[in-house]
Amino acid sequence: MGARVAGRVYHEMKPVTGDYAVAVRTGDIPLVERILPRSGVLQRTASSGTSTQIIAANVDMVLIVTSIKHPEFSDGFVCRALAAASWKKLKSTIVLNKMDLCCTKDEELKSRILTTYDRERTGYPLFPVSCITGRGTDELRKYIRGMTVVMTGPSGAGKTSLVKYYNPSLEVRIGTLNPKTSKGKHTTVAARLIPLERNTAVIDTPGLRMFSIDHIPRNDLQFCFPEFRNYLDECRFRDCLHISEPGCAVRSAVETGSISEIRYGKYVDFINEKNP
Ligand SMILES: Nc1nc2c(ncn2[C@@H]2O[C@H](COP(=O)(O)OP(=O)(O)OP(=O)(O)O)[C@@H](O)[C@H]2O)c(=O)[nH]1
Ligand SMILES: [Mg+2]
Ligand SMILES: [Zn+2]
Structure with missing residues (x-):
């Protein structure tokens, strides 16, 4: 209505x-x-770069919907979205869609993604799914039961396809990909809340080119990587930013493999993007 x-x-x-x-x-x-006052707000830096844009409000969890390929998996996108959610104290889950496209030569990429975001290390659940074969969709459906979740992801990752899978009678537009770039064509143009079973709802949103996190203060970024938390108190300097300071426990944890080099590399990229 x-x-x-x-x-x-x-x-x-x-x-x-x-x-x-x-x-x-x-x-x-x-x-x-x-x-009414909002809780559970997912926000990003608006494309103008000067203000923040609220993507959805009153959500219990963020689903970062990506694809193993077509469009290409992006650690940058995933780590930014995870950081943005974490900064607003929101839980996140990674959805790796289009698993039906995964062939022998993608096995290496698949295991690389699973290791980087391993739940034991990062705390983030990851669901490999396919809207074509239905693989993993039941597990994901059970996992989000009783919650309002917001989906974010690059255009063409299959966010709308996933809602349509759960609710086949829904009238929504599903896009095609650009055959040259394998990117989506920004088919969904406005966020929409779709009720699923009792007490469960999914907010489908327009695909993003990039999840900008300019609004997160430089010093807060370290708290947006859950796997850093156990080490932050162990650094020699209280104001350690974990870049090149001596006696840094976070960097030691990267060296021993307790923290993923890729996740840490993204943290360094995010720090370097900010003016001191
Ligand atoms: N092979 C394969 N294709 C899929 C899967 N899920 C979605 N697709 C295809 O991916 C394309 C994009 O799907 P959409 O659901 O429109 O993607 P979206 O994330 O909603 O894209 P935007 O609305 O632009 O953000 C369509 O051609 C879908 O048929 C999947 O699991 N496997
Ligand atoms: Mg869509
Ligand atoms: Zn440190």
């Missing part, structure tokens, strides 16, 4: 997908008079 939003409300607190609102009936269409 549609609703109108009072101009004052729109001005004060732009409504976003997932918001709870108080509305009154005025004729045919309800009028939203108030938006």
Whole structure:
């Protein structure tokens, strides 16, 4: 059902997908008079680069939907989205879609991804799935039961296909990929909350070129990598940023293999992107 939003409300607190609102009936269409305080907010730095954009509100978990290929798996995207969710104290889960496309020559990439994001190390669950064969979809469905989850990912990773898989009668547009680049064509243009079974809902969102995290302060980035946490107190210097300081326990953990080199490399990239 549609609703109108009072101009004052729109001005004060732009409504976003997932918001709870108080509305009154005025004729045919309800009028939203108030938006309730938000919890569980997923946000990124807006494309303008100067402000943050709320992707969805009142979510219990973020599903980072990626594909093993077509489009190519991107550690940069995944690590940025994980950091953004973690910074807002939101739980995340990685969904590795299009497993049906994985052939013998992709085995190395597959095991590399599974090792990098290994749950024992990072704490993040990872579900390999396929919307074509249905592989892994039951496990994922059980895992999100009772929650409102927001999906984010690159265009063409199969976010809308996954909701359609769970709710085949849903009228949604599924896109094709650019055959040259294997990237999606930004088919979904607005976020939408789709109720699944009782108490479960999925928010489908438009695919992103990049998940910008310019809004996360430089010093906070280290807390957005859960696998660093056990080591942060062990560094020689209290203000260690874990880049080149002597006696850094995080870097030692990278050397011994307790922290993935790829995850650590992304952390260093994110630090270097920020002005001191
Ligand atoms: N082989 C294979 N193709 C898939 C799978 N899931 C989705 N696709 C295909 O991937 C393409 C893009 O799917 P969408 O669901 O539109 O992707 P999206 O992530 O919603 O893309 P945007 O809305 O642009 O962000 C379509 O051609 C789908 O048929 C899968 O598990 N296996
Ligand atoms: Mg879509
Ligand atoms: Zn350190």
